[in-house]
Every structure is written in structure tokens, then in C-alpha cells.
Amino acid sequence: MMRVGARTIGRMSGNREYIMITAGRPATLDDVARAAGVSRSTASRVIAGTGFASPVARERVRTAADRLGYVPNTAARALVRGGGVRLLVAVAGTSPAVLDDSYVDQVVSAAARVCAPHGLGVTVQWLPLDAPGLLTRLTAxxxxxxxxxxxxTSALLDLVPLRLRGRAVSIGIGxxxxxxxxxxxxxxxxxxVRHLYAGGRRRIAMVTGPRWLACADRSVQAYxxxxxxxxxxxxxVVGDFSAARGRAAAREVLxxxxxxxAIVGISDATALGVISQLRADSVRVPDDVAVTGFDDIPLASATALTTASHPVRRIATAAATMVLEQRPKPDRTLFPSAPVLRESA
Amino acid sequence: MMRVGARTIGRMSGNREYIMITAGRPATLDDVARAAGVSRSTASRVIAGTGFASPVARERVRTAADRLGYVPNTAARALVRGGGVRLLVAVAGTSPAVLDDSYVDQVVSAAARVCAPHGLGVTVQWLPLDAPGLLTRLTAxxxxxxxxxxxxTSALLDLVPLRLRGRAVSIGIGxxxxxxxxxxxxxxxxxxVRHLYAGGRRRIAMVTGPRWLACADRSVQAYxxxxxxxxxxxxxVVGDFSAARGRAAAREVLxxxxxxxAIVGISDATALGVISQLRADSVRVPDDVAVTGFDDIPLASATALTTASHPVRRIATAAATMVLEQRPKPDRTLFPSAPVLRESA
DNA sequence: GATTGTGCTGGTAGCGCTTCCAGGTGTGTG
DNA sequence: CACACACCTGGAAGCGCTACCAGCACAATC
Incomplete structure (x- = not known):
């Protein structure tokens, strides 16, 4: 057996010593139990805070754990509890390029942050729309x-296995x-749209998102x-959230x-593409054509784009939290999107 | 015992049927072994591709696994192999706000993407500079x-436990x-700086980053x-990467x-802050004062900021890959940063 | 004094997987 | 014909942890 060494190297806030394992492997619950002179069961109960334990036992286990710098192995714990060990962020789309997106970055990062205190990791996967078996496989x-x-898509949602019911949340359609x-x-x-109308616009076009995407569809319905x-x-005109398609769509609209x-863009990127095409065609924005976006990305404020807010981080945090806490949740949680009026409309 | 149900729901690319577990729990290796009529050991060897297995056994195990939709439990596998189950992204800084950053988002997201095929999750944690015990605790x-x-910081690097030697990479100082x-x-x-000099600038100031940050320091050294x-x-003038500090720093410089x-910003955000302050003071950019940034964020191209490229995603991908593959690696890998000349300098 | 609790404990059986090892076969060599 | 030597197999032990359960002491009740 390897030696489990420990050495004090300082103090934590709260003035409790913290320990560094200087050699050998991290301490296990067995090490703690042995050091405390109790059984592994008792040590487990104290550490996990479940079931009975006498004050004396509690104290001795706590001390031993502290001294050895014991931290439970979350993987082993998850295995026996049947809880799993990571959260899967599955992004549906037509190509793996959907992952190269600051939106996805924010979702993943927010999820990882929420998961950290629970000892859960996060993983991202592209989910091709035409290979539904992948979701099943990944979640197996x-x-x-x-x-x-x-x-x-709703087709994909139906493939969420029973095992994950109550542990799955969709950002978008439910x-x-x-x-x-x-x-x-x-x-x-x-x-x-109301803002455009109030500003006297009457011939209002829209560059939409891909048809299969429900959230894009809801914007179109409102329009x-x-x-x-x-x-x-x-x-x-159908777009795809990209600036490039925005440019092409603007040409088609005109x-x-x-x-x-007026042109309503499904996203800021779309709107910026639209604007750049209009400018290239010597169409004045907003004098000749007003343009709006959606998302309020950092670029939007710099380019004075009128848009609607989209608190991605907060939404992702809420989604991850729902998954982790498994709290009784309403079928649908909608975050408000506030209009951000700037110069483009 | 629960029933392990399986139903064919379609075909995968390659025309092989895929399976959906419609009820009960996901299949285990035991289920597969039983269905294939071999021992768990043999099944394990076939699935993991290690050790001997006769062609017949191999075939039967593969078929059974396919039929049951078997996917190995990566947590259990990691437990017995002692491999761990998630990658920790630890971001040092003075406040947890360091995590609210698109840079961190990109690193986490890229890491999560690299980890996914390995069945590893990713977790982010803020690492306070003044509580070194936390790293020890987290990695225990x-x-x-x-x-x-x-x-x-190098102080933090020295606290990386032996267990993780060869499984730790630093983005920044090593x-x-x-x-x-x-x-x-x-x-x-x-x-x-050479570009500024070539453009005739001779009174070049710099808004630096926090002193403790080594990467910021290297920029300053070059300057x-x-x-x-x-x-x-x-x-x-000392800054902190933020636009707000950039504004204040610009005032101080003038x-x-x-x-x-000319003013060299440690980051694009800094440079944009500098520019906005200069404009507010009716200083013309670049006529009176040239300004450069660093990072080439999306905003930089929209605001015509001269800057230097910073392929964060590629760097993070490289870092995560090094950790996962544990390949013999050089002490230090430097990604080139190309100047991106636009209008501000 | 026998009975019921209450508080606490350690043994034991796993979670799902890998890996070691003893023990098979079947084929080639002396 | 014995022997070695492949190749292959299943049993069993464990990774670190939790959870169930029988059992203990001690006090309170009838």
C-alpha cells in the first residue's frame, strides 16, 4: 500500500488549517475511518451527513478527514448512488459548426459553472438532425x-430516454x-415590430431563421x-442566423x-449582414430602411443596432439548475426580451 | 431486477440497426455477457478491445451489445481504471467575475468539446489568488x-499535486x-509597436494588465x-483588461x-475604452493618437481597431488535448499572434 | 424482570467495470 | 508421446463509495 502523506501548508479563511497531500494517493474514506478509529460506514455517514453518528464519532471523523485532506471521490459516489457524473449539452443542427458559436460557448460555460459545486462535469455534443440514434446512444x-x-426539435425531444425524464431541459422548444x-x-x-410600426414603417420585411427551428418560428409568428x-x-425571406445569409437575404428582399x-432580422448577425448589404447598395439606414436584430450581442451596441435583449447566460444557468435540482418545474419558463432601441431603427 | 427492454426504431448510417432502450435501465456489461453467452470478462475484453478474444466470442458480444444498445458506463470504467471523470478548468483571479468572460467561455467550451469523445466532463472554478488551499482541495x-x-501564477502552479503531473497544462505561464x-x-x-514606430510614432504609451499576470507582463516586456x-x-499605466480601466488609463496617459x-492597449477592451475616452476629449484617432489592442475580438473588426490575433479556441483545444493525450510535450507551446492592421493605427 | 424503544455501530453487499490469474483448449516442436 | 507454447476463457478480486440490516448498549416503560 502506498503511503498517504500530509503536511500543513497554511491556513484557510476561517482560520482552519488546510492540508496538502504531499505524497502518495489522495486519502480514501477507508483512510479516514482507520485514522478516526471507526468503521467505514460511520465515516461515510458523517461525511455525507446522512443517518446517525454520535457527537464523538462525528468529531473524530471530521478531524481525521481534515488532517488527511480527504475529499470524497465524486465518481465513486455517483456510481453507487446511480447519479451519473456529467451533464450533456446537446446542440442540434445541420453541421458540427453549430458548436463554433459564442451562444453555445456561453451555455456550456454557464452549465459548467452551475455543475462545479455538485461535482458534475459538462460535455458538449453536436446532434445531427438526421441521426436520431446518436442521442439515444449518448444518453445510454x-x-x-x-x-x-x-x-x-420535437422529434429529438421524444427520444429522451425515460431514465432522464426529470433530468432533461430544453433551451428552446419543449x-x-x-x-x-x-x-x-x-x-x-x-x-x-411595434416600434417600427410606431415609427411609421408599413412595408416591413423579415429575414427568418431555418424553418425547423421552433424558436425562430415563434419570432416569425409574432411578426x-x-x-x-x-x-x-x-x-x-429565409435566413440562417448568419451575417452572410443576412446579406444575401437583404438583396433578395430589395x-x-x-x-x-424596414427589415426585421432574426438575429443580430443577420441584421448586421443586412445593414452591410444595404450600405453597399447605398441604401441609408435607418432613413430609407430601418433594421432590427435580436440578441443584443456586444457588437450590437458598438454598431448602434436596435435589437432585443437575450440573456443567454441567465437562461443557461436556469436550465442547468433545473436539471441539477430536479425541482418541480413549470412546463415552460420564458425569459423576457426587452427592446434595446439604438440608431438602426 | 428490472427488465431491460429494447426495440428497433430505425437504421443508422451504414445500414446497421440501432436500438432504443424503451423501458428499464440501460444495459450493463453483465446484460451483454449474458445475452452473448460469455463471461463478463470476455465481454469486457471485446468491448474495451484489450486482451484475447476468439473471433466467435467477439462477434457474439458485438451483436449482443448492439442489440441491447449497450454503452459502457464511463464513470464505472474511470473508477476502476483510476482515471477520473472530469477535467477541471481553474481560472485564477481576484474575483469570481473572472468567469464572466467570453475568453473563459471559449476555453471551457473548447475543452468540453475535446473531452466529449473521451467521456470526460468539464468543470470551471474560480481560483482566488489568496486562497491557495482551494486548488489542493479541488484536485484532491x-x-x-x-x-x-x-x-x-507560479505560486499556484507549484500546488498542482503530483497525481496530476503530466495531466495539467497551464494556459499562460508555465x-x-x-x-x-x-x-x-x-x-x-x-x-x-514596430508598426507604430514605422508609422512615425515616437511617443508611445502602454496601458498594461495587472502586474501579477505573467502573460500581460510579457507584452509589457516586449514594449x-x-x-x-x-x-x-x-x-x-496599469490597467486590468477592462474598457472602464482603459478609459481611466487614457485620461492618465494624457x-x-x-x-x-500612440497608445498600446493590453487588450481590445482596453483599447476600445482608450478610444472612447480619446474621442470624448476630442482627440482624433489615429491622426493625433494611434491606438492598438490585442485579441481581435469580433468588436475589433466592427470598430476598425488595429490589433493582434489571439486564437483562443485553438489554444484551449491544444491545452485540453495535451491533458487528455498525455503526450510527451514541450515545456512551452507558443501560438503566433499576427498583427491585424485596421484603421485605429 | 421482561419488554419496548432509541441512538448508534460495523459488517456486508453491492454500483458497473477492469484486470489478474488459474486453468482450460488446440497446435506445433523435440 | 511428452512437452512447450501459443490462444482463449471464466472466476474472483477489487476501484471508493453508499445503503441496508442485524445487533449492540442503555434507558424508559409496563
């Missing part, structure tokens, strides 16, 4: 303690069995509803409806 | 399979025992060396050295 690993789905957390796309887009209520015709006086 | 959990340190991956700060800053070589005096004709 019992090490997966929870699931956060991003940009998912289902009967999988609750969802999302930004209020309809509200955000709606307030922007249609408002224009319909006002008795205005809709003008839609070709098909040259008198357009 | 055997579930921690590897360590990526960000913005660390040490004798912990290799490092980093951007070539000196090269990037150097090329910008000093180049100015020294040219026989020019240095003009330094107060102390009113004839300054």
Missing part, C-alpha cells in the same frame, strides 16, 4: 446525469415530457400576427419588394 | 482527471512541472525592449504625457 451512458438540449427554458422570442420581436392585425402583408422600409 | 477529488489552469500553452504576447505586441532598442522612453502619439 449512465455517466450522463442530465441533459440540456439546445435548438432541438414537449410534454421535457420542460423548456427560453427567451420570449415572440415578445421581443413583437415589441420591435405575422402583428402585421396581420395591422392589415399589412408579410414579406419573408429585389422582390423594392419599396421595403 | 480523484474524479478530477486533468487540470487546465488559466491566468495562473513551470518546471506544468507545461504551458500560450499566445505569443511578446510577438504580437512587438509587431504592433519596453523595443522602445529601449529605439532609445525611446516608456510610458506605462495628463502625465500630453504629447503622447
Amino acid at each position: 451512458d449512465r455517466a450522463v446525469a442530465g441533459l440540456v438540449l439546445v435548438n432541438t 414537449s410534454a415530457t421535457v420542460p423548456s427554458v427560453d427567451i420570449d422570442n415572440a415578445g421581443g420581436t413583437g415589441s420591435l 405575422r400576427r402583428l402585421l396581420g392585425d395591422a392589415g399589412l402583408p408579410t414579406r419573408e 429585389r422582390r419588394w423594392p419599396d421595403t422600409d | 477529488d480523484r474524479a478530477v482527471a486533468g487540470l487546465v489552469l488559466v491566468n495562473t 513551470s518546471a512541472t506544468v507545461p504551458s500553452v500560450d499566445i505569443d504576447n511578446a510577438g504580437g505586441t512587438g509587431s504592433l 519596453r525592449r523595443l522602445l529601449g532598442d529605439a532609445g525611446l522612453p516608456t510610458r506605462e 495628463r502625465r504625457w500630453p504629447d503622447t502619439d
Whole structure:
């Protein structure tokens, strides 16, 4: 057996000594139990804080654990408790490039932060829309303690295994069995469209997102509803959230409806693409055509883009927290999206 | 015992059926072994691809595993192999706010992506500079399979436990025992200073980063060396990477050295802060004062900021890969930083 | 004095997996 | 024909932990 060495190297805040294992392996519960002169069961009860333990035993175990710098092995604990050891963030999309996105970065990072105190790790995976078996495969690993789905479809949601019911949350669309957390796309887009209308715009076009994406669809629905209520015709061009498609879409809008006086972008990137194309065509923004985005990315404030807020970090934190705490949750949690009025509209 | 149900729901690419566990728990190795009519040992050998197995056994195990949708429990595997189950990204800094940073987001996200195929999760933790015991505590959990340190100090590096030697990489400063991956700060800053000099600037100031941060220091050293070589005096103000400090620093620079004709920012955020302050003071950029940043964030291209590239994702991917593959690695890997010349300098 | 509790304890059986080892076969060599 | 030497197999021991359970002491009740 290896030696378990320990040496005091300083003091923590609160004036309790902390320990560094200087040699050998980290201490195990067995080491602690032996050092405290109790059984492993008792030590476990004290450390985990479950079940009975006499004050004397408690004290001795605590001291021994401190002295040895004992930290429970979360993997072993998860194994026996059947709890799993990591949270899976699955991002649906047509190509693995969906992961190269600051949106995904924020979701993953926020999730990792929430998971840290629980000893859970986070993993990201691209989920191709046409290979539904992958989700099943990925979640078959019992090490997966929870699931956060991003940009998912309802077909994908139905494949979430029973084992993960109550431990899965979707950022975006939800289902009967999988609750969802999302930004209020309809509200955000709606307030922007109303703002355009109030500013006198009547020929309002929209560059939408991919059709399969439900959250994009909700923005489009809001746009249609408002224009319909006002008795205005809709003008839609399909985009894909990218600036490049935004440029192309702007060209198409002007070709098909040259008198357009406002363009609603499904995202800030789309809107920025639209603006750059308009500028290239010597169309003045917002004088000739007003443009709005969605997300309020840092670039938006720098470019004075009128947009709607999208607190990604808070949403992701909420999603991860729901998964970890498994608290009784409403089917759908919507975060408000506030209009951010700047110069482009 | 629970039933292990399986139902065919489709076909994977390659025309092999895939399976969905419709009820009960995910299949275990025992289930597979029983279904294949071999012992657990044999099944394990086939699945893990280690040791002997007859073609017949191999085939039967593979089939059974496929049929049951078996996926190894990475947590259990890690436990017995002693390998750990997650990678820890520890970000040093003076406050937990260091985690609210797109830089950290990118590092975490990239790490999570690299870890996914290995069945490892990722966790982020803030590492206070004044509580070194925390690193020891965090790494005492055997579930921690590897360590990526960000913005660390050499004092912190010395606390990396022996167990993690060879499984720890620092993004930034390195040490004798912990290799490092980093951007070539000196090269990037150097090329910008040379560019300023070539443009006729002779009174070049710099807004630096926090003193304790080694990577920031290397930029400053390069700045000093180049100015020294040219026989020019240095003009330094301490910043902290933020735009707010950038603004304040710009004021200070102009107060102390009113004839300054160029300001080198330690980061793009710093530079943007500097520029906004200069504009507020009716100082023309770049006519009166040229300004450079560092990082080439998306905002930089939108604001025409001259800067130096910083491929964070690639660096983080490299770091995580080094940890996972434990390959013999050089002490220090430097990624080149290319100057990105735009309008601000 | 027999009975019921209450508080606490350690033994033991696993969680799902790998790995070592003793013990098989079957084929090639002396 | 004995022997070695592949190749292959299943049993069993454990990774570090929790959880169940029988059992202990001691006090309180009838």
C-alpha cells in the first residue's frame, strides 16, 4: 500500500488549517475511518451527513478527514448512488459548426459553472438532425446525469430516454415530457415590430431563421400576427442566423419588394449582414430602411443596432439548475426580451 | 431486477440497426455477457478491445451489445481504471467575475468539446489568488482527471499535486512541472509597436494588465525592449483588461504625457475604452493618437481597431488535448499572434 | 424482570467495470 | 508421446463509495 502523506501548508479563511497531500494517493474514506478509529460506514455517514453518528464519532471523523485532506471521490459516489457524473449539452443542427458559436460557448460555460459545486462535469455534443440514434446512444451512458438540449426539435425531444425524464431541459422548444427554458422570442420581436410600426414603417420585411427551428418560428409568428392585425402583408425571406445569409437575404428582399422600409432580422448577425448589404447598395439606414436584430450581442451596441435583449447566460444557468435540482418545474419558463432601441431603427 | 427492454426504431448510417432502450435501465456489461453467452470478462475484453478474444466470442458480444444498445458506463470504467471523470478548468483571479468572460467561455467550451469523445466532463472554478488551499482541495477529488489552469501564477502552479503531473497544462505561464500553452504576447505586441514606430510614432504609451499576470507582463516586456532598442522612453499605466480601466488609463496617459502619439492597449477592451475616452476629449484617432489592442475580438473588426490575433479556441483545444493525450510535450507551446492592421493605427 | 424503544455501530453487499490469474483448449516442436 | 507454447476463457478480486440490516448498549416503560 502506498503511503498517504500530509503536511500543513497554511491556513484557510476561517482560520482552519488546510492540508496538502504531499505524497502518495489522495486519502480514501477507508483512510479516514482507520485514522478516526471507526468503521467505514460511520465515516461515510458523517461525511455525507446522512443517518446517525454520535457527537464523538462525528468529531473524530471530521478531524481525521481534515488532517488527511480527504475529499470524497465524486465518481465513486455517483456510481453507487446511480447519479451519473456529467451533464450533456446537446446542440442540434445541420453541421458540427453549430458548436463554433459564442451562444453555445456561453451555455456550456454557464452549465459548467452551475455543475462545479455538485461535482458534475459538462460535455458538449453536436446532434445531427438526421441521426436520431446518436442521442439515444449518448444518453445510454449512465455517466450522463442530465441533459440540456439546445435548438432541438420535437422529434429529438421524444427520444429522451425515460431514465432522464426529470433530468432533461430544453433551451428552446419543449414537449410534454421535457420542460423548456427560453427567451420570449415572440415578445421581443413583437415589441420591435411595434416600434417600427410606431415609427411609421408599413412595408416591413423579415429575414427568418431555418424553418425547423421552433424558436425562430415563434419570432416569425409574432411578426405575422402583428402585421396581420395591422392589415399589412408579410414579406419573408429565409435566413440562417448568419451575417452572410443576412446579406444575401437583404438583396433578395430589395429585389422582390423594392419599396421595403424596414427589415426585421432574426438575429443580430443577420441584421448586421443586412445593414452591410444595404450600405453597399447605398441604401441609408435607418432613413430609407430601418433594421432590427435580436440578441443584443456586444457588437450590437458598438454598431448602434436596435435589437432585443437575450440573456443567454441567465437562461443557461436556469436550465442547468433545473436539471441539477430536479425541482418541480413549470412546463415552460420564458425569459423576457426587452427592446434595446439604438440608431438602426 | 428490472427488465431491460429494447426495440428497433430505425437504421443508422451504414445500414446497421440501432436500438432504443424503451423501458428499464440501460444495459450493463453483465446484460451483454449474458445475452452473448460469455463471461463478463470476455465481454469486457471485446468491448474495451484489450486482451484475447476468439473471433466467435467477439462477434457474439458485438451483436449482443448492439442489440441491447449497450454503452459502457464511463464513470464505472474511470473508477476502476483510476482515471477520473472530469477535467477541471481553474481560472485564477481576484474575483469570481473572472468567469464572466467570453475568453473563459471559449476555453471551457473548447475543452468540453475535446473531452466529449473521451467521456470526460468539464468543470470551471474560480481560483482566488489568496486562497491557495482551494486548488489542493479541488484536485484532491480523484474524479478530477486533468487540470487546465488559466491566468495562473507560479505560486499556484507549484500546488498542482503530483497525481496530476503530466495531466495539467497551464494556459499562460508555465513551470518546471506544468507545461504551458500560450499566445505569443511578446510577438504580437512587438509587431504592433514596430508598426507604430514605422508609422512615425515616437511617443508611445502602454496601458498594461495587472502586474501579477505573467502573460500581460510579457507584452509589457516586449514594449519596453523595443522602445529601449529605439532609445525611446516608456510610458506605462496599469490597467486590468477592462474598457472602464482603459478609459481611466487614457485620461492618465494624457495628463502625465500630453504629447503622447500612440497608445498600446493590453487588450481590445482596453483599447476600445482608450478610444472612447480619446474621442470624448476630442482627440482624433489615429491622426493625433494611434491606438492598438490585442485579441481581435469580433468588436475589433466592427470598430476598425488595429490589433493582434489571439486564437483562443485553438489554444484551449491544444491545452485540453495535451491533458487528455498525455503526450510527451514541450515545456512551452507558443501560438503566433499576427498583427491585424485596421484603421485605429 | 421482561419488554419496548432509541441512538448508534460495523459488517456486508453491492454500483458497473477492469484486470489478474488459474486453468482450460488446440497446435506445433523435440 | 511428452512437452512447450501459443490462444482463449471464466472466476474472483477489487476501484471508493453508499445503503441496508442485524445487533449492540442503555434507558424508559409496563
